[in-house]
Amino acid sequence: MKLLHLSDIHLTASGAIIGGRDPRVNFERALAHALNDHHDAELMVITGDLSDWGDLADYQWLKQRLDAYPLPVRLCIGNHDRRAAFLSVFPDLADDNGFVQGIHDTAAGRCLFLDTAHPETHAGRYCGDRLGWLEARLSEHDGPFLLFMHHNPMPVHLVPFDQIGLVDEAPFRHLVSGHRAKIRHVFFGHCHLPLAGSIAGVPVSSLRGTNHASYPLFSETKLLSACDLPQSYGVAFFGEDYVTVHMVEYGYDGPIRTQGSPDYKAWDRETMVR
Template identity: 70%
Template sequence: MKLIHLSDIHLTTPGNTIGGRDPRANFERALTHILRDHADAELMVITGDLSDWADRSDYEWLKARLQEFPLPVRLCIGNHDDRATFLSVFPECNEGGFAQGVKDIAAGRCLFLDTWGPESHAGFYCEARQQWLEQQLSESDGPFFLFMHHNPIPTHLAPMDAIGLHDDVAFRRIVGRHRDKIRHIFFGHCHIPMAGSTAGVPTTSLRGTNHASYVNFAETKMLLGSDLPESYGVAFIGEDYVTVHMIEFGYQGEIRSGGSPDYTAWDRETMQR
């Protein structure tokens, strides 16, 4: 089966831009690209930062737009969102007072986690949310797929880790207890492609559908932005594998087909054309 992962769409008032890019226009471009290449996907998940300023009008527009979209969609919230405002527009995402939930798909059970905290760009996973996750993982054999906004593992980029998941150790302990039935964890927030593992569970992230970050380990204070292409993710899930791609739908450069460059034009000794 196939599922689509988007993150950090950062919707704004129409005409407003971030980094010179129009988030609504780029979100629409992503949706068009997804339907062109992946209309057979079983589910699409957007892992947070749905609105750049948590404006109710952004959530209202998003709900109306997704009602027209032919694929099932589930949502998480991020640090740029506001839980109360989001849940007032998407009350179906409210479980126990948090923006969290469950959906079964052909490959297993998806859990959508709420890592939002008030007045902070960092992530939080309080005891109530930990208990909810523990209960969900305990009452079923899975397999499970977890979706969340904040990075559950260190990036080793100091400015990014300062706003990462502050309750990451407790979160990883829960994951570790159930890692045999959690197949993959998807997250956003960082605007960079990353792969690793959370307490032994494969974990991936990607750039957002609008603006991108940039990895520079020498920068210890400031978050960095770049003009790297807008992206979304696609995951192919089989019985004994998960393959995840980051699709750079915003790339504007040349795409060369097989056989290019023409190696008959290369000098074998100098390796120059």
């Protein structure tokens, strides 16, 4: 089974740019690239920061665009999103408490989409109501589960990023720990960085967004860092006893060399002789 993971698309008004890049154009490029290479994906998930300013028009445009996309898509919201505006366009994605949380079953497991957004802050929250929802969903089904969220659920050890990570990370990880035998993987966004690790023994991964990129500048302790690395999306493959996750840098426009090209002519792959 194959699943696509996009994050931090940061949609803006048509023609507006962030970091010298047009988020709408780059999102369109990501959709086209993913569909060309992975038209057999069972699901696409976009883990938040759907809009850069939480503008209603961005969500309206996104809905129109995704309604025409041939793959099923599920959404999480992030710190740049506005829940009320989002739910006015996607009302069916609300849980009983008004958070953007839901379920989608796939061949690889039951997907749970979590809402870690909190108004007026870039840090994430996962309050008692949301923890209760997640506990109930994990308890009512045998799994396996795949979790999707916006904020990083563990420290990334980059001070400016950890200052806006998940504030309730310890209770969240404690809940995950109690169900870790049923959770295959946790996918998140927010940091605009390729990241991998684990929480309570459960593997986690993240990636750069579809527009602007961050950089792991460990010497910087106050300001978020940005760079011009290529835009990306993720593709995950699920076997019975494994998960493989790629970050596809579709924004890269340099050469790609394969065996048989001039750099590799003197090397025989079959005999390992050069």
